[in-house]
Amino acid sequence: MTEQDDVLKLHERHTGVLNIASELPVDDRKDLARAYTPGVAILSKLIASHPELKDRYTMSGKLVALITDGSAVLGLGNIGPAGGLPVIEGKALLYKDLAGVNAVPISVNQASVDETVRTIKNIAGSFAGIHLEDIAAPRCFEIEDRLAQQLDIPVYHDDQEGTAIVVLAGLINAAKVVGKSLNSLKVVINGVGASGLATAKLLYHVGITHLTLVDKNGVITKNDGRYNRYQREFAAKLGQDDSFKNRQLSDVIRGKDAFIGLSTANLMTAEDVGRMADAPIIFALANPIPEIDPEIANNAKAAVIATGSSQYPNQVNNILVFPGLFKGLLSAGIKHVGYGLQAAVSNALASMIVNPTAEEIVPGVFDEGVVKTVTNALLAYAGKASKALVTD
Template identity: 40%
Template sequence: MMNLNEESLKVHREHNGKLATIPKAKLEDAHDLSVLYTPGVAEPCRKIKDDKDLSFEYTCRGNMVAVVSDGTRVLGLGNIGPEAGIPVMEGKSVLYKVFADVDAIPVCLDTSDKDKFIETVRYLQPNFAGINLEDIESPKCYDIEDALIEKMDIPVFHDDQHGTAIACAAALLGALRLVKKDIAEVKIVANGAGAAGTAIVRLLLNLGAKHITMINSKGAMYEGMDMSRINRVQAELLKETNLEKKQGSLADIAKGADVILGVSKPGVFTADIIKNMNKDAIVLAMANPDPETSYADAKAAGARVVGTGRSDAPNQVNNVLVFPGLFRGAIDVRARKINDEMKKAAVYAIANLIPDEELREDYVIPGAFDPNVAPAVAAAVAKAAMDTGVARIKVDPEDVRKETLERTKKLREILKTIR
């Protein structure tokens, strides 16, 4: 019997990857050829020449996202290069299609130079409705995303940062509702201050959290610490976190904490740390592929609610809950960017899918295959984009929800025929 790695190699080899392109219109005779290609194709070209935004209507651009990476920080594998990063970007593209009927393609760039990366992606803008940045080393990823948001007129979204943050925040809101605690009152410890960790902290602050302490490999972080080890994003967050300037190790800072969040490394949330937390403790251990603690170990140590990034345990905190629906909503209104209000809308859309009466210790966040997630996120994001003025067109959010649900339902029926 094959193990998971062997089976994955077999599937990738047999299918020559996981993606293919297929036409949307029939091509069976000379008339079809004239309509799809020359001479008929000249007419949409003329229309787009007069109004570039018509490229969203007359071409695949209107439903197309690029998943862009340089392969410098792929999964837990590190800097493995652009070619080795393709399977991940290709897999992400599959998830876009299956969960929200968004067409996506992997684009792995053969450069680790920040400025060349930015310039290359900027030139791709006419082809896409959005850019999903993926698996780019920190702190370079911050500069790349900021520059591209500034230079481009389509959404640019670094999923390792914000997708993780949105999923984590949704799980936390569900857990807090269950244990009846207020986000503004709880003591939160965030272990890991890289791209994902800082994005989580920023989003939680935007959602009303008041008492957060970030931890790096040296211990508690605070404003005024050795700045040679602090990047610009961390420095900004330290103005709003650990205002008491507490110092110490993870074990020290986690004493009496209500919540500990991990985007760090395996095994660092020990039983003693969890036992010393506050009553009804919440533990979200999201290191990939092996979390800071297992679900079973954290529960045995006394945590009330536990979530991890793993699919073989309850309360999976997974980006797939976020990016398909988020981009579905953004491109359905032809958004120019993804802003903080759209991210918050996605958080609440995911968290509120579970009514209070259905919340359980092992069910504070919807599952990855819940068919209602992407439609709910798409509708909420589309509305937030329109409300904040970054949408090019107006639509009914309820229509977005219904159409997303119907599109994905039909697509999954088709996918059942794949061998």
């Protein structure tokens, strides 16, 4: 039996990887009366008068909506809403198994930003949080921004915040390994879609301001109409003016301390690594094939190498973030996934590696304590935010 046959048979046998389990037994009339009718009438009347109580008395207080339109699935591209379902179903399984968080996978048709936002708003009352997944840029930026402004529950895009958090955690420890100050690093980010732009913004927030953004047409500049307004606006903030236009990765890699690839396979060469500063840091995170083969990067004297694959050391993977993150968001009652919160989680993950080495800059996906560390980071962050609010 091939690996493909094995996977198909497993998922077919169970009709997916999720099920719904009841919290209460219904063994007799008394159980039925309490769990359903007539007992639910008590709840319904109370919640009708006080809608905010739904989160105390119904599943809406602990349920996350995992939403995709399948327009930008990692390694597969635009495979549509149905094609995106296995991904979010798998993530819902990880939420439950790793963090005890209840999440339900929902696919929505690829519609206008207005219609997508309206659809999610219309169902948001049934959930305690929204996890967006595999929605293509630039639509994902506007969808998340508008939902975050209009909903009173946390909205999180795993391709943006999840990636950014793990990349920063790895970079914190990579800088320690090579003996350089984090804020002094000169960084090239290649691939400035949802993940790349979110990563750039988080790095900038924590003080890494020597950033160069490169995408398929070369360096992104503030007036280049080939790029979307979100990319151009951030390029302007970085001072990437028209003098950078059409310059390619090989043109701007010289003297850089770190390369962060969130793009496509085999676009970086050994010669590119050789043009970088001493002890270069290489995060080649494209999946399933990285921007440069780790062996090639190693032979070119890269000091630290990370990929998105479990085949190599230093797997930079969002699974380190999202289970514990939403457990912490729900436990702490946090409503917004801002940069301060993201940085706090990055630092917590980085701190799990007491003595970073070139082969260990982030925890392993199955390392004990990852979910607890992320959850506790959010609880601590909420405590600080609360104290600051009182003090101010």
